[in-house]
Amino acid sequence: MSSFRLPRRRFLALGAASLGATMLGGCDPSDSPEIVSVLDSAEGLTYRAQRLLGGRHSLAREFSAADISPVFKVNGTHTPEGDEYAAMVENNFADWRLRVDGLVARPLELSLADLHALPQRTQITRHDCVEGWSAIGKWQGVPLSVVLARAGLLPAARFAVLHCADWYEHALDGTGKYYESIDLIDAFHPQTILAHSLNDAPLTVGHGAPLRLRVERQLGYKQAKYVMRVELVDSFENIGRGKGGFWPDRGYEWYAGI
Amino acid sequence: MRAIRTMMDIKVADLAPTRLKRVVYRHALVTRITHWINLVCVVVLLMSGLQIFNAHPALYWGQCGADADKPAFEIGSEESSDGKLTGFVKIGSATLNTTGVLGVSANPNGAIVERGFPRYVTLPAFRDLSLGRRWHFFFAWLFVANLFVYYVGGLASGHLRRDLLPTPAQLRPKAILKDFVDHLRLKFPHGEEARHYNPLQKFAYIGVIGVLLPTMILTGLTMSPGMDAILPWLVTLFQGRQSARTIHFIAANLIVLFIFVHVAMVLLAGPINELRSMITGKFTIYPEPGHE
Numbered sequence: 001m002s003s004f005r006l007p008r009r010r011f012l013a014l015g016a017a018s019l020g021a022t023m024l025g026g027c028d029p030s031d032s033p034e035i036v037s038v039l040d041s042a043e044g045l046t047y048r049a050q051r052l053l054g055g056r057h058s059l060a061r062e063f064s065a066a067d068i069s070p071v072f073k074v075n076g077t078h079t080p081e082g083d084e085y086a087a088m089v090e091n092n093f094a095d096w097r098l099r100v101d102g103l104v105a106r107p108l109e110l111s112l113a114d115l116h117a118l119p120q121r122t123q124i125t126r127h128d129c130v131e132g133w134s135a136i137g138k139w140q141g142v143p144l145s146v147v148l149a150r151a152g153l154l155p156a157a158r159f160a161v162l163h164c165a166d167w168y169e170h171a172l173d174g175t176g177k178y179y180e181s182i183d184l185i186d187a188f189h190p191q192t193i194l195a196h197s198l199n200d201a202p203l204t205v206g207h208g209a210p211l212r213l214r215v216e217r218q219l220g221y222k223q224a225k226y227v228m229r230v231e232l233v234d235s236f237e238n239i240g241r242g243k244g245g246f247w248p249d250r251g252y253e254w255y256a257g258i
Numbered sequence: 259m260r261a262i263r264t265m266m267d268i269k270v271a272d273l274a275p276t277r278l279k280r281v282v283y284r285h286a287l288v289t290r291i292t293h294w295i296n297l298v299c300v301v302v303l304l305m306s307g308l309q310i311f312n313a314h315p316a317l318y319w320g321q322c323g324a325d326a327d328k329p330a331f332e333i334g335s336e337e338s339s340d341g342k343l344t345g346f347v348k349i350g351s352a353t354l355n356t357t358g359v360l361g362v363s364a365n366p367n368g369a370i371v372e373r374g375f376p377r378y379v380t381l382p383a384f385r386d387l388s389l390g391r392r393w394h395f396f397f398a399w400l401f402v403a404n405l406f407v408y409y410v411g412g413l414a415s416g417h418l419r420r421d422l423l424p425t426p427a428q429l430r431p432k433a434i435l436k437d438f439v440d441h442l443r444l445k446f447p448h449g450e451e452a453r454h455y456n457p458l459q460k461f462a463y464i465g466v467i468g469v470l471l472p473t474m475i476l477t478g479l480t481m482s483p484g485m486d487a488i489l490p491w492l493v494t495l496f497q498g499r500q501s502a503r504t505i506h507f508i509a510a511n512l513i514v515l516f517i518f519v520h521v522a523m524v525l526l527a528g529p530i531n532e533l534r535s536m537i538t539g540k541f542t543i544y545p546e547p548g549h550e
Contacts, residue, residue: 030382031389042396046484054488061490063321071326126321126499128483130387132314133324134499217487251388257484258395 047255056185060216063124068199069135072127074206077178080166080226088165093210098147098194102161102231105152112196112210118142121193129220130252139214141195145188147230153184157232160187161239162213165226168246180224180245181236181254182215191216194227219256221247282453284541288411292404293536299401300513302393303474305381307510308374309390315361315374317507321498330504335361335372343370398478405471421455422464428457446527449546459523466516470509477506 029035079085088096093112100108122140144160161181169176186192192215196203203209208225215222222245236242241249248254285293316329323329332348333356345361347354363376366383377383381393412418427433437457440447447456455463479485480492480502496502524532535541
């Protein structure tokens, strides 16, 4: 008879933990820290599974010009606030420089002209927002691998952090400036580019002028706009709230391949 | 358990034609455990899925789709000049007023707000896409692992072939029609017939276990940009990520439909007996009525 009790107990235990939890509308424990930390463990599983199956080389689908969305939705920041950014727009980003620093052998400062002089990549890819919508656009830019090769990574470097010009929120803890980070597998992926153009035109302010990241095997919130600086780090613990990105700091997965 | 069943079978055969009620061992341990884990997973996945859907409550067909594109299905809201909110559902060119349920409903704190599905069917009840995703993906892994155990167990034990595959006799149009009529008359099998699933029951179970659940997994994977790079044929199979999202939604609705019918049938066929068989495995067969 003991074998009959097991499923009943397991059912009751599981039911109490999750099913019951969802039904008690009044005292909804769906966001209790203990439960959320268990739920969060799925992210590591997803990351390892996708890295194991896709590794370094699987490519996001590239589309034809006919597939390009008539309107590419602007999401997130529409216009970064502040005089500093406005001044950059005013003089067409002539004085804008991309800093590449952190755990690199040779820190760089690159102008838009410098970036245009580097090897270019053009790709027509699908942008998938975490909200559920998709849009197809033609991106042109410099492979991040080209920039990182120039800077030369130090052996301790593990992540590339993209620091942005826009504040998406002014939180009480002083955070809220947009940033994102990716591992070196994605940083050196051939489709990971620092894009300066969308659909054969320089990026508009809404789409992240003058430079944004494209990391095509992940969701939209990883595609940081208004990139000012690429910092190579061994840990993002001391940046923002320590989760590796504006949205990861606010509960979203750092690995957004799903 | 197999030995016990054999003994019961012999005893029963000796008494044939039986007028006694008897107890048979109906559901294997693997079937019972995976059934209940699956129930938990499906409920959490449905509710967290609606939370995720609420972040962009519109469905499209093809590779892409966003605000500027025409949706095939949409839950939305409109505000009149006096600030009154109206919820609506648009399917193709038809529009339905759904204020109070879809498009516009009360938040957990009582405020009337714009939201796709109402608070009592989303997980969490309040609006939180990131938390909805955490619930969804954790239980998606559990759901896939559980289904895998069920498939392997069902193939190894012969359960899928023996119990779910319709027999040639059951596939005859006459047998299907008879079963259909029996269902309409709410006539449930007794005696020896009750030991096997009837044709419509088998179609329903195969449809869910063999078609709907795998479709949920595959269309779910197609929405992952990482998986699309790993298995590009997924996008081709479903004709695009947005089509996959639409199919994911339709298949989820069909699962809900199945659950309603399934629970109704359990209630009509004898809820104590049916529930017990899915908990302890034991199922009581009642004799044919009306035979003197």
